[in-house]
Amino acid sequence: MPSLYSFPDVDSLAKQLRKYVLINQNTALSRHGVFRIAVSGGSLPNTLAKALLAPGDGSAEDVAHFSKWEIFFADERAVPLDHPDSNYHLIKEELMEKIPANLGAPTVHPIDAGHVLDDDPTELADLYTEDLKRTFAAKDSVKLPVFDLILLGVGPDGHTCSLFPGHPQLREKDAWVVGVVDSPKPPPKRISLTLPVVTHAVSIAFVATGGGKKDILKRIFDTDEGHSLPSGLVNVHGADKVSWFSDDAATEGVSFPKRASL
Numbered sequence: 001m002p003s004l005y006s007f008p009d010v011d012s013l014a015k016q017l018r019k020y021v022l023i024n025q026n027t028a029l030s031r032h033g034v035f036r037i038a039v040s041g042g043s044l045p046n047t048l049a050k051a052l053l054a055p056g057d058g059s060a061e062d063v064a065h066f067s068k069w070e071i072f073f074a075d076e077r078a079v080p081l082d083h084p085d086s087n088y089h090l091i092k093e094e095l096m097e098k099i100p101a102n103l104g105a106p107t108v109h110p111i112d113a114g115h116v117l118d119d120d121p122t123e124l125a126d127l128y129t130e131d132l133k134r135t136f137a138a139k140d141s142v143k144l145p146v147f148d149l150i151l152l153g154v155g156p157d158g159h160t161c162s163l164f165p166g167h168p169q170l171r172e173k174d175a176w177v178v179g180v181v182d183s184p185k186p187p188p189k190r191i192s193l194t195l196p197v198v199t200h201a202v203s204i205a206f207v208a209t210g211g212g213k214k215d216i217l218k219r220i221f222d223t224d225e226g227h228s229l230p231s232g233l234v235n236v237h238g239a240d241k242v243s244w245f246s247d248d249a250a251t252e253g254v255s256f257p258k259r260a261s262l
């Protein structure tokens with residue numbers, strides 16, 4: 001069962017999100033010396049920056065070792081990397097450019113800028129798969145990449161990454177990354193990690209804040225129909241590995257049991 005955390009406001013959420021991300025970082029670094037994370041766009045980069053750019057408590061556990069981070073994108077829009085719609089552009093502006101030099105710089109894996117204007121995003125998706133394979137699949141036998149942490153958002157229709165309700169990409173079983181040509185939310189062309197990749201991660205966290213997320217959270221957590229929405233499917237298949245970081249405005253009226261701290 002996923003954990004649904006609800007905090008009074010975004011500032012208190014950011015403190016707990018920091019703790020959660022750094023616990024995952026520390027576990028990954030002690031296991032394999034690198035922290036491989038996939039991030040989303042939308043409202044997430046702003047909240048993530050609030051969490052990670054805050055001063056630490058001075059303990060050894062509370063330090064972001066950015067030079068050991070490899071940042072990938074859970075989904076990306078097929079636009080130039082300096083376009084305001086680009087998730088890369090967003091995370092660069094919100095977080096990367098503001099990391100103090102003494103914390104080091106992460107290695108970031110953007111999409112291939114040479115293919116963002118292709119009519120068909122399939123090549124863009126395949127090139128991103130190749131990048132993932134270079135990172136994760138030292139052996140051909142590796143069937144799926146194992147991210148240490150995937151950070152997700154949720155749209156008002158229940159989409160997550162660029163996996164939209166009723167779209168065939170949601171049923172993808174083999175590919176790691178898929179192209180999307182008809183996103184109902186602009187821009188229409190995108191790439192996205194697939195559900196098997198997302199739910200194979202060590203830890204998966206959604207960040208959903210504000211009253212605008214209230215109705216979709218109720219659907220996802222309190223209705224059977226919500227389990228078949230993209231974000232509901234992450235809950236079903238990711239189960240205990242999934243945590244939701246929400247504020248009270250987003251969880252108002254949700255009956256599913258809520259937790260107040262990690």
Ligand SMILES: O=C1O[C@H](COP(=O)(O)O)[C@@H](O)[C@H](O)[C@H]1O
Pocket residue numbers: 040041042043044075076077087152153154155156159160161162185
């Ligand atoms: O289009 C997208 O939307 C989702 C949700 O965004 P939010 O602004 O409602 O948080 C986001 O997670 C995804 O990365 C993005 O491409």
